[in-house]
Structures are given as C-alpha cells and as structure tokens.
Amino acid sequence: MTGMEWPIAVFLLINLLAALVRVAHGPTAADRMLAALLFGTTGVGVLLLLAYDGGGSALVDVALTLALLASIAGVAFARRAWGKEA
Numbered sequence: 001m002t003g004m005e006w007p008i009a010v011f012l013l014i015n016l017l018a019a020l021v022r023v024a025h026g027p028t029a030a031d032r033m034l035a036a037l038l039f040g041t042t043g044v045g046v047l048l049l050l051a052y053d054g055g056g057s058a059l060v061d062v063a064l065t066l067a068l069l070a071s072i073a074g075v076a077f078a079r080r081a082w083g084k085e086a
Helices: 005-025 029-053 055-080
Strands: none
Touching: 005 055, 029 055
C-alpha cells in the first residue's frame, strides 16, 4: 500500500459525480453517451483499485469485461447515430 488509494478513490468519485451531472443535464444524446462511457471508464478504475487493494484477479477480469462492453456500446451508439448519414 502506498497511501495513494484514498486520493485516487476520491478522484474517481468526483468523476462519477461529474458524469452524473452530465447525464442529467446533457443537451444532446452524444453528451449523455460520453458520460455513460465515463461511467464505464471510472468503473474500470474502481475495480482495478479494489483488485490492487486485495480483491484478487477476478476483479481484474471483471474490469476488462466492463472496458470491452463500454467500448462496444460507444461504437454501437456511433454507428446508430451517424451511420445513416454516410
């Protein structure tokens, strides 16, 4: 333990709160989708922090799965939102 776990956890919590505000007040669907991707990224960070703190390798696997699902959701949104124009 390096003592940096608490500041990192607070930073990730602030990220989640900022994303929650953006989801609630986002003017467009793209803003809301980017906030959802931020949820996924922050979730990966939280899971990796928990795995580092002694949660085991199963949390790393869940974090990798969440990262993969978030990227697939972003691509699917982009194809649906802007795929008709091409």
